[in-house]
Amino acid sequence: MDSASSSTPSSALVDADVSNTNNIPIEIVSEEEMAFLEAALSSARHVISALPSVVFPQPRPASSLRRCAASPPPASDIEDSVGSAPRESFLRRFRSKRGLTVTDVTATEWCEKQMEFVLLHGKPKRTEAMKAGSDRHAQLEKEVIEKVEIRIKSVEESWAIKFMNFIVGTNQLLFEGLTRELPVIGVFEGIWMVGVIDEIQIPINEATLNPILVDTKTRRKATLPSEAQKRNARLQLMCYKYLWDSLIAEQFPADHFFSYFNLNPQYILSDVVRQYINSLGFDAKTFEDVITYYRNTCCLLPPSKEQLLLRYELQSDHSLLEEYYFSYDINWFKSQMKETLKIWLGEREAKFVSETEKWKCQFCKFTAICPMTATSRKGEQLREQADRLS
Numbered sequence: 001m002d003s004a005s006s007s008t009p010s011s012a013l014v015d016a017d018v019s020n021t022n023n024i025p026i027e028i029v030s031e032e033e034m035a036f037l038e039a040a041l042s043s044a045r046h047v048i049s050a051l052p053s054v055v056f057p058q059p060r061p062a063s064s065l066r067r068c069a070a071s072p073p074p075a076s077d078i079e080d081s082v083g084s085a086p087r088e089s090f091l092r093r094f095r096s097k098r099g100l101t102v103t104d105v106t107a108t109e110w111c112e113k114q115m116e117f118v119l120l121h122g123k124p125k126r127t128e129a130m131k132a133g134s135d136r137h138a139q140l141e142k143e144v145i146e147k148v149e150i151r152i153k154s155v156e157e158s159w160a161i162k163f164m165n166f167i168v169g170t171n172q173l174l175f176e177g178l179t180r181e182l183p184v185i186g187v188f189e190g191i192w193m194v195g196v197i198d199e200i201q202i203p204i205n206e207a208t209l210n211p212i213l214v215d216t217k218t219r220r221k222a223t224l225p226s227e228a229q230k231r232n233a234r235l236q237l238m239c240y241k242y243l244w245d246s247l248i249a250e251q252f253p254a255d256h257f258f259s260y261f262n263l264n265p266q267y268i269l270s271d272v273v274r275q276y277i278n279s280l281g282f283d284a285k286t287f288e289d290v291i292t293y294y295r296n297t298c299c300l301l302p303p304s305k306e307q308l309l310l311r312y313e314l315q316s317d318h319s320l321l322e323e324y325y326f327s328y329d330i331n332w333f334k335s336q337m338k339e340t341l342k343i344w345l346g347e348r349e350a351k352f353v354s355e356t357e358k359w360k361c362q363f364c365k366f367t368a369i370c371p372m373t374a375t376s377r378k379g380e381q382l383r384e385q386a387d388r389l390s
Contacts, residue, residue: 087346088346089344089345089346090116090119090343090344090345090346091191091344091345091346093119094119095344097260097261097262098261099185099191099192099193099194099260099261100191100192100193100194100344101193101194101195102193102194102195102196102236102239102240102243103195103236104344105193105235105236105239105337105340106232106233106235106236106239108340108343108344109231109232109235109336109340110228110232110360111352111353111360111364112343112350112351112352113350113351113352113353113366113370113372114364114366114370115343115350116343116350117366117369117370121366121369124365144172144176144178144179144180145180145181150272150273150276151272152270152273153270154267155261155263156263156264156267156269156287157267157269157270157273157287159261159263159287159290160269160273160277160284160287160290161273161276162183162185163290163291163293163294164276164277164280164282164290164293165182165183166182166183166184166294166297167280167282167293167294167297168280169181169182169183170182170297170301173200173202173211174202174209174301177201177202177204178199178200178201178202179199179200180198180199180200181196181197181198182196182197182200183195183196183197184196184197184240184243184244184247185243185247185257186242186243186246186247187246187253187256188242188337188341189337189338189341191341191344192257192260192261193239193243195239195240195243197213197240197244198214198215198216199213199214199215199216200212200213200214200244200304201214208302209302210302210303210304210305211302211304211305212304212305212307212308212309213237213240213241213244213304213305213308213309214308214309214310214311215233215236215237215240215309215310215311216311216312216313217233217310217311217312217313218312218313218314218315218318219312219313219314219315219321220315220316221314222314222321223321224312224321224322225312228357228360230310230324233310234308234310234326235333235336237308237309237310238308238328238329238332238333239333239337241304241308241328242333244303244304245303245304247298247301248298248299248301248302248303249303251295251299252291252294252295252298254288254291254295257291263287264287265286265287265288265291266286266287266288267286267287268285268286269284269285269286269287269290277290306327306328307325307326307327307328308325308326308327308328309323309324309325310322310323310324310326311323311324312324352370352371352372353372358372361373
């Protein structure tokens with residue numbers, strides 16, 4: 001394993017929540033952490049990348065790989081028309097043939113009403129702090145992966161590249177003990193969900209090969225996140241674990257996948273995509289061939305550890321602020337997911353934040369139209385604070 005994962009303990013992980021904090025003060029919220037949560041209001045990522053195969057180019061250190069980023073075909077509207085039935089669910093209006101993203105889930109948990117405003121009025125503009133967090137993730141990814149571009153001609157080819165990313169990324173994990181930015185997909189309560197796991201490690205000096213899922217978050221100040229922020233991050237990592245473990249334990253429902261996303265399994269891949277896949281050591285002519293390789297790969301992988309890891313580091317120098325271990329709680333996770341889906345399926349109205357978490361409003365871009373803040377002097381003050389922080 002390379003130096004990027006050396007800070008992860010190699011000893012057995014405890015069952016209880018563990019934090020190494022070095023007496024760092026707790027701050028309810030920071031600009032960067034709020035930026036992460038604003039970023040979670042965005043829809044599914046459109047960055048598609050691929051990892052090459054078993055040969056790791058030199059001299060880039062630590063199992064460097066080339067990654068292929070797909071250049072999408074001309075944009076087309078894959079969503080249903082927004083202006084239909086007034087009670088049409090958010091899932092159907094805004095995520096039809098796309099599925100929910102993990103960031104959709106965490107954004108809804110953060111503030112249901114804010115997520116509703118984002119869907120109806122558009123997401124807030126990208127802030128400098130959001131860019132800094134994304135840049136750090138890109139930097140970590142670059143340590144083990146080199147990106148190259150490949151042009152795609154269809155949605156089927158876009159998915160094919162994602163599945164090949166997963167296949168070769170998991171090969172890297174098994175051979176090198178580390179991979180990053182791994183795309184995952186699965187079904188929860190009949191709803192498709194997609195995400196990109198920040199980092200997966202196989203701890204050294206352990207008898208089992210069960211990987212641990214890791215997410216790194218940067219903070220502008222040397223302070224620790226609030227419990228609300230940690231809760232949101234725990235949900236994010238639990239989503240990733242659920243998706244990973246579901247792929248391992250259950251056979252990927254290919255027919256349901258083709259039907260839901262309106263994909264043609266017999267689609268003939270372009271020469272460019274076929275050549276790329278062939279360079280990875282696979283021979284695929286159709287999209288269904290790629291799915292077959294993908295399903296076979298999933299059958300060979302171990303389930304992830306019950307412990308999950310959140311790493312908080314200082315944005316300026318990437319020094320470690322905290323390593324926060326916690327256990328996967330399947331009952332809590334399912335309860336949170338079911339509440340989230342009620343909003344997306346139109347089974348209940350979106351709620352405002354609780355009284356104890358109204359401090360979130362000062363970072364919201366929708367205070368001028370939100371009934372909780374728009375008609376009060378307090379709302380005006382919150383809007384002024386938000387403007388100064390933007």
